[in-house]
Amino acid sequence: MNKGATGTARGIAVAVPVALFAAFAGTALHRQALLIAGVDVSWGTAAALLLLASLQLLLGAWSRSLIPTAVVGIVCYAAVGVLSTGGTGKQLIVADVPGNVWVYGSAGITFVMLLWCRRYGRPPRA
Structure with a gap:
């Protein structure tokens, strides 16, 4: 196996458990919220998306490749999708504003992080 393929396989092997951690x-x-002056301020969705973005950025910088960043986004989105499709009363993600922002925001954050992590790509060989 060449050095690039080993690095890619290692990046994917690390990305899958990281994605599952980010999803759970x-x-x-x-759903976390804080009551300020009688108004619920939902901070949990922003924290969840920030967690996902930071993990994707960390893997992109560590592996110097876009593949682990994409794998984290795809696996996290798939796991969140599975968690949101339980039967009535068994769903962990309800189709309300925080739930929709978490589900669809994870796809948006992945796209933004892929654009951001392009800068960490390896330069072409001479």
């Missing part, structure tokens, strides 16, 4: 931790966070 983000799902636990996305």
Whole structure:
């Protein structure tokens, strides 16, 4: 196996558990709110998306490749989709504003992080 393929395989192997962590931790966070002057301020969705973005940025900078960043986004989106499709009363992600922002925002954050992590790509060989 050449050095590039080994790095890619290692990046994917690290990306899958990171994505599952982001999906479960983000799902636990996305409904958190703080009551300020009688108004619920939902901070959990922003924290969940920030967690996902930071993990994707960390993997992109560590692996110097876009593949682990994309794998984190795809696996996290798929896991969040599975968590939101439970039967009535069994869903962990409800189709309300925080739930929709978490589900669709994870796809948007992945796109933004892929654009951002392009800068960490390896320069072409001479």
